[in-house]
Amino acid sequence: MDATLRQLxxxxxxxxxxxxxxxxAQMHVSQSSLSRAVADxxxxxxxxxxxxxxxxxxxxxxxxxALRIAEQxxxxxxxxxxxxxxxxxxxxxTVAVATLPSxxxxxLPRVISQxxxxxPQVAVRILDGLExxxxxxxxxxxxxxxxxxxxxxxxxxxxRPLVHDRFVAVLPPHHPLTEHAEVSWEDLAREPFxxxxxxSSVRRLTDAAFAQVDxxxxxxxxxxxxxxxxxxxxAGLGVSALPALVLPLTGTAQVTxxxxxxPVIDRRLDIALRARRTVPRAAHHLLETLDALRVQGHExxxxxxxxx
Amino acid sequence: MDATLRQLxxxxxxxxxxxxxxxxAQMHVSQSSLSRAVADxxxxxxxxxxxxxxxxxxxxxxxxxALRIAEQxxxxxxxxxxxxxxxxxxxxxTVAVATLPSxxxxxLPRVISQxxxxxPQVAVRILDGLExxxxxxxxxxxxxxxxxxxxxxxxxxxxRPLVHDRFVAVLPPHHPLTEHAEVSWEDLAREPFxxxxxxSSVRRLTDAAFAQVDxxxxxxxxxxxxxxxxxxxxAGLGVSALPALVLPLTGTAQVTxxxxxxPVIDRRLDIALRARRTVPRAAHHLLETLDALRVQGHExxxxxxxxx
DNA sequence: TCAACTCATGCGATCTCCGCATCAATTGCG
DNA sequence: CGCAATTGATGCGGAGATCGCATGAGTTGA
Numbered sequence: 098m099d100a101t102l103r104q105l106x107x108x109x110x111x112x113x114x115x116x117x118x119x120x121x122a123q124m125h126v127s128q129s130s131l132s133r134a135v136a137d138x139x140x141x142x143x144x145x146x147x148x149x150x151x152x153x154x155x156x157x158x159x160x161x162x163a164l165r166i167a168e169q170x171x172x173x174x175x176x177x178x179x180x181x182x183x184x185x186x187x188x189x190x191t192v193a194v195a196t197l198p199s200x201x202x203x204x205l206p207r208v209i210s211q212x213x214x215x216x217p218q219v220a221v222r223i224l225d226g227l228e229x230x231x232x233x234x235x236x237x238x239x240x241x242x243x244x245x246x247x248x249x250x251x252x253x254x255x256x257r258p259l260v261h262d263r264f265v266a267v268l269p270p271h272h273p274l275t276e277h278a279e280v281s282w283e284d285l286a287r288e289p290f291x292x293x294x295x296x297s298s299v300r301r302l303t304d305a306a307f308a309q310v311d312x313x314x315x316x317x318x319x320x321x322x323x324x325x326x327x328x329x330x331x332a333g334l335g336v337s338a339l340p341a342l343v344l345p346l347t348g349t350a351q352v353t354x355x356x357x358x359x360p361v362i363d364r365r366l367d368i369a370l371r372a373r374r375t376v377p378r379a380a381h382h383l384l385e386t387l388d389a390l391r392v393q394g395h396e397x398x399x400x401x402x403x404x405x
Numbered sequence: 406m407d408a409t410l411r412q413l414x415x416x417x418x419x420x421x422x423x424x425x426x427x428x429x430a431q432m433h434v435s436q437s438s439l440s441r442a443v444a445d446x447x448x449x450x451x452x453x454x455x456x457x458x459x460x461x462x463x464x465x466x467x468x469x470x471a472l473r474i475a476e477q478x479x480x481x482x483x484x485x486x487x488x489x490x491x492x493x494x495x496x497x498x499t500v501a502v503a504t505l506p507s508x509x510x511x512x513l514p515r516v517i518s519q520x521x522x523x524x525p526q527v528a529v530r531i532l533d534g535l536e537x538x539x540x541x542x543x544x545x546x547x548x549x550x551x552x553x554x555x556x557x558x559x560x561x562x563x564x565r566p567l568v569h570d571r572f573v574a575v576l577p578p579h580h581p582l583t584e585h586a587e588v589s590w591e592d593l594a595r596e597p598f599x600x601x602x603x604x605s606s607v608r609r610l611t612d613a614a615f616a617q618v619d620x621x622x623x624x625x626x627x628x629x630x631x632x633x634x635x636x637x638x639x640a641g642l643g644v645s646a647l648p649a650l651v652l653p654l655t656g657t658a659q660v661t662x663x664x665x666x667x668p669v670i671d672r673r674l675d676i677a678l679r680a681r682r683t684v685p686r687a688a689h690h691l692l693e694t695l696d697a698l699r700v701q702g703h704e705x706x707x708x709x710x711x712x713x
Numbered sequence: 714t715c716a717a718c719t720c721a722t723g724c725g726a727t728c729t730c731c732g733c734a735t736c737a738a739t740t741g742c743g
Numbered sequence: 744c745g746c747a748a749t750t751g752a753t754g755c756g757g758a759g760a761t762c763g764c765a766t767g768a769g770t771t772g773a
Contacts, residue, residue, distance in 0.1 A: 099486050102410050103730090117751060127732050132752060134730090144493045145683060151739045151750045158549065158685040162492045166485045173481035177474045178407050184470045185452045241466065375453060377466040411761090425720060435763050440721060442761090459719045459770045 100138055102174060105167040107134035108146065112164040115154045138163075183218075187378030193222040194383070195232075195240035197298065199323065199343040200366065201225040203398070204244070204260070212386040219379045228298040235369055241380035243369040246298040256367040258404035259391070262340040264306070264362040265400055266355045267326075267347070269333045274355065281359035282338070286312030289335030291326050292319040298364070299323075303338050306362045324348050340364050341400025356400075365404070408446055410482060413475040415442035416454065420472040423462045446471075491526075495686030501530040502691070503540075503548035505606065507631065507651035508674060509533040511706070512552070512568070520694040527687045536606040543677055549688035551677040554606040564675040566712035567699070570648040572610070572670040573708055574663045575634075575655070577641045582663065589667035590646070594620030597643030599634050600627040606672070607631075611646050614670050632656045648672050649708025664708075673712070 110120040111131055121128040139146050146160035156164060183189045196205065201223050209221050224234050228248065234240040236253055247256055266280035274280050274288070286307060293299050300319075307313070317335045320326050327347025330337050338357055339347075368384065370376060376384065391403045418428040419439055429436040447454050454468035464472060491497045504513060509531050517529050532542050536556065542548040544561055555564055574588035582588050582596070594615060601607050608627075615621070625643045628634050634645050635655025646665055647655075676692065678684060684692065699711045 099482065102482070118749085128751075129733080129753075130731055136752080142489070142493055144686075148682075149751060151737085154751085157683075158498075158546070158688075159493055162498065163489055166489045170482050170485040174407065174410070174478050177478040181450070181471055181474045185450055185467055190466075190470065238466075374456075375465075378452075380466075426718085436720075437722075437764080438762060444721080457720060459768085462720085 100141055101134075102171065104134050104138040104141070106171050107131050108138050109164060109167040109171055111135055111154065112147065112156055112160060112167075115156075117154065185378060187219065187380075187382045188216065189218045190377070190379045191220045191222055192377070192380045192383045193224055193234075193240040195224040195226065195230075195234035195243040195245070197228065197231060197245055197366075198225045199340070199346060200244050203342050203345050204366075207395070208383070208387050208390060211390065212383050215386065216379070216382060219382070221383070227296050229296070232369060235371060238371070241377055242384065244366055245369060246302075247365055247367045247369075251372075253372055255370045255372045257370075258365060259368050259387070260342075260366045260397065260404055261363045261402045262342045262366055263400040263402075264302070264338045264357045264364065265341055265344070266357045267330050267337040267339050267344075268353045268355065269330055269336070270351050270353050272333075272336065272353070274336070275353045277355065279358050280355045282306050282310045282357065282362075283312060283359060285336055285338060285357075286310065289317030290315075291329045291335045291337040292316035293323065293326055293339075294319060294321040299340060299343070302340075302362060302364055306338070306360070309360060322346075324350070327352055338362075341398055342366075344398070408449055410479065412442050412446040412449070414479050415439050416446050417472060417475040417479055419443055419462065420455065420464055420468060420475075423464075425462065493686060495527065495688075495690045496524060497526045498685070498687045499528045499530055500685070500688045500691045501532055501542075501548040503532040503534070503538075503542035503551040503553070505536065505539060505553055505674075506533045507648070507654060508552050511650050511653050512674075515703070516691070516695050516698060519698065520691050523694065524687070524690060527690070529691070535604045537604070540677060543679060546679070549685055550692065552674055553677060554610075555673055555675045555677075559680075561680055563678045563680045565678075566673060567676050567695070568650075568674045568705065568712055569671045569710050570650045570674055571708040571710075572614070572646045572665045572672065573649055573652070574665045575638050575645040575647050575652075576661045576663065577638055577644070578659050578661050580641075580644065580661070582644070583661045585663060587666050588663045590614050590618045590665065590670075591620060591667060593644055593646060593665075594618065597625035598623075599637045599643045599645040600624035601631065601634055601647075602627060602629040607648060607651070610648075610670060610672055614646070614668070617668060630654075632658070635660055646670075649706055650674075652706070 107124070110124055111117055114120040114123065117131050117135075118128050121131050124131070135147065142163070144159045145157055146163050148155045148157055180189070194205065205223060212221065224231070224240050226234070228246055231243045231245045232248060232254070235243045244259060250256070266274065266285060268275050268280070274284055277284070292303060318329060320329060323339065323343050323346040326337050326339070327350035329335065330352045331350035344354065368387070394403065397403065415428070415432070418432055419425050422428040422431065425439050425443070426436050429439050432439070443455065450471070452467045453465055454471050456463045456465055488497070502513065513531060520529065532539070532548050534542070536554055539551045539553045540556060540562070543551045552567060558564070574582065574593060576583050576588070582592055585592070600611060626637060628637065631647065631651050631654040634647070635658035637643065638645050638660045639658035652662065676695070702711065705711070
């Protein structure tokens, strides 16, 4: 019913070369093969495309139209295959990374800028959200992988440690505790505590830390965003504890930080992948870029360190 | 190296249906055939496109991209074949008709308007020129056929009589000859004669007619276009003889016409085709329309008659 | 626990397509 | 004027692709 790609390509080559023999040489096939292919195509279409005598080959009106269309089809095929191959090699397409807002704002930019210099044709999409939705994005396949705090181990996910992110005490500029070189969780427990929202992974960890030193965990106030917490601290309403990585998000608020010990709380940020899945090539390349930075020991903010 | 159309179509069907069995039913092939086709495609690309467990088939990231591209390629192929078939059936494309300006202006419009109501998708190109160039257009293939005066018989051309076009005397409004019901070439020879240009087919015939009655053939003046000759006659500079078909081209000039006898000169307008060539379908349809008008005896101007 | 349904695969038959050799026709050179 | 060279078409045999049938392996749901 429909013409074969081979027939169309053969016809196009013959029509362009105006010669079966020359086209056969270009295509590295026998002349007889092309002769048959074109004859078959003509029979299929029920129309003569080429006017041949033993010396010249020339196109009929139908042949001109057929050449135009055959080239169109063959080009669409070749271009499509090329595009697909580029995609499979990870040289085009999109990588979607799901991650926490802090990682998105602080850690990712330097990774992406490095990645883009190597693969400018690959777009990067950042899907930022809270811990729960981040993992959902990976499980549903919306994201190629996630960078997030580790939840409970799941056989749906494969997790690779990426960085450790230490909690620091966040204090108003002239607060008495700023006199100490280090601050303990017990010290903080004696002050009004400003917490982040209940959905945040940070909140889960601060609650756990206070529980560990048998201190009350009731916050004096809580806010959804890090920036708000920073503002509250700067205004002297109380103190807080935040992972070092998110400190840039406190923005322009004037706060003072001190190492936080007894115990030292290290939040682990992992790369989370769907288990038993091959990672798309482009995403794999982004992971490689990330790993290269880790191996090279690329500089990180105080309190943040590469894993392993 | 490249994927087969069949593989791409098979993959697209399976990916769209998210089921090998369902896709096989739609395509009226066995399930095993599709299973192999997709597996072959995946092996060729070196990437997994579908994630199958025994219950569900779902697309990988590569699969999503492959589906988009496969559909693109398959659609391009199908659309192209459809377009080509339409062309070959004469339902699209262009018909090029080479013809004399008089035919182009007077005879063709009614033919084309009839033709376009039946095949609105087919464009008509009119290549008007003098007798010589008209035939060249056909011989080079620029035009599908010509409507023109018959030159010397050539084995390159096939000619079919179309209409007979009788010469009439063209006189100033109050010229003495307008008193006669008929005018003869000898009558005209006694008046100053206004001729068309030497390249025109009309000129060849008027010269021949005067020679036939042993009259001088030296024109008082000559002009390239019919409209100019009409103007000269209207201004009383002399008389002329023109085929009935071209009279509309004298435009608004006030002239009087009389039948021209002794001898009656009938210019034959033929359809000229390249010999031993199949006419493109769309052109064939236009010829059929023309023939239908002839058979129906479609009305023509006085002095013009269908052949046969 | 088992029937039912999924996709994968071994196998044999068929079909397509390729290349080699050759033919018929025309051209161009001697 | 005639022969060598070149062109596209075609008969033929073989290699490879592809198909459907039957069946296998694995999972689901009653």
